[in-house]
Amino acid sequence: MMRAVVLKDIGKLEFEDRPIPKASGNKVLIKVAYCGICGSDLSAYRTLSFPPGTVMGHEFSGWVEAIGENVTNCKIGQRVAIRPCSVCFKCPWCNEDRISLCPDHIVDTIGLKNNDGAYADFTLVDDFMVFPLDDSTSLSEAAVLEPLAASIHAVQEGNIKEGDNVLISGAGSIGLLMFQYLKMLKPGRIVVWERSPFRRSKVEELGGATVVSTQEEVEEIVKEFPRKGFDVVLEAAGAKQCVQASVKLVAKGGVVVWMGQMHEPLEVDQFALTISGIKINCSIGYFVEHWDIGMKLLQEGKVNLKMMVTDEYPLERIDDAFQALFNPEKDMKIMLKVHDEN
Template sequence: MKAAVYYDIGDIRYEELEKPEIGFGEVLVKMKSCGLCGTDVHKVLHKTVKPPVVLGHEVAGEIVEVGKDVKKFNIGDRVFFAHHVPCFTCEYCRKGHYTLCSHFRETNIYPGGFSEYIRVPIDNVKHTMHKIPENMSFQETSMVEPLACCLYGVNKLNVRYGDSVLIMGAGQVGILFCQLMKFLGASKVIVSDISTYKLSKAKEAGSDEVIDVSQEDLIEGIKKITKGKGIDTAIIATSISSLLKDSVKCIARGGQILVFSPFDINSTVAINSKRFFNDEISIFGSYSSSPFDYDIAIKLISEKRIDVNKMITHKIKLNELQKAIDITTDTKQNSLKIIIEP
């Protein structure tokens, strides 16, 4: 089979690999669509993974082989599946912190989504695999995993009907959060970014206001929009550590902040600690998704409550993965979500 194998920065090779053999309870899936995630791009650009490796995890495909004792799925089924799965029994899982489970990071699909065929291990089949509705395309299904990640983050928050929400970053995650907040009844959703194109996509997704931070001061903009009150909820959807300090300045008394995107491991941010006591603000972190978010994400997309089609700007073949990386990292290119196809 063919796969796009990462060897080094700027060195992704489209080459032949042995097609995986499946074992007891496992499933072999033919990849039909795989989203290019920001974490994939980060790994490629900063070489945070040990090469050679096949990346990709936002996968949709069709089952071509089923192992012994697989009862819920059959050859020909159109499916979604996740790459990580928790143990459900450790102290973290018992508290609902599924992504902190050590088993979560140890589990994975093989060899990765950017390949023609993928072996899905037994735990992933049992706990994360779902048949996708007939009215849902493979491309739409590639958006299930990122939407599930957003749902996992939203579940940490207390977003009430009529709240105001600031989403910092108008990338694919920011646009998903924008739609989610509107769906949950936020009265005013504000999206900030430096990209005119991405801010236009935010407006298309239902944002009530946008702030181009290359032209306008964010804190002053929020004060103007909220008449000095501040924002109820801020979501940091881009990996810029200084936004944490800005978000603390933007939120109202009793407000909450979700740190969704990862910061540089060496970054240090000074924030006004008095606000925790005087104003009872809250800051939450969120990483990845749980197995309990996937069926909800599928339902939201299949029922068009969340429109992911307008987010997909490019469809690129597997043998041109490096081209996809180049497009998404080029600020002159108008790209939002890139889907890789066989």
């Protein structure tokens, strides 16, 4: 038997004893090492955006515990990262490797709805989701690969050219991962807009950006720019004020990327948008290429993933971990440690 944490109701997670799943066919059983808590899990905890009965947890790493008879890409005992996004291999988007646009994505991805996630001792995944790690990559960093891939995708949707002035709104874990990848593209000026002093200090720790706390400060900065706006705005806050501001702070002809998710309707001034000639690109999850870039950056040690992880809790204390994340002044990414590295 194994432990699984089940979302029962709003604000209610419960431990259940469940049989350990069996790996057959193309399935791989993963013994979970680390699992990060995602913002989407937090919102499910608050609003039941995943149905009761869900075992959440989609940002994880671990060891191969058992493999089905058709599995050839990994071996028992190997340390692995998991790309949890489901792939149907049949739809037009999967055929283009744009896997997060697959109609099955939100329902069949590990830890979202139908397939139990990694807030458990073990979880069953498909073989194509399993990515063996080299010795230099730690399992705790490998658990940050999933949000890193999503952040790389969002930055790429900005079509950033060298020298572009770029705004990142929101410096939670996604904003910080975007920031690290963005710097590799040699933009011009980077401005990060974030209300929380703790999160601003994280950006300052990485260095290389002007960090501000209010929209007024951002508006002052753009006055100096030749086009009076940013070439690219990367919106990662998902707060109404920031989403509305994103289309005002971008220069004419610039690109806005919406990555942060907002759960209320937005009123737009269609005329103002149209005459500004801006492009709004929406970014969800990651495609195969973004995962591969993330994997490469991780193995080459080019991204600092340790600084994102502000705390580590054993799985037993998952409730405390969720509570801690409601305080943006204290925590950013919390890692649940399910099994020890040795």
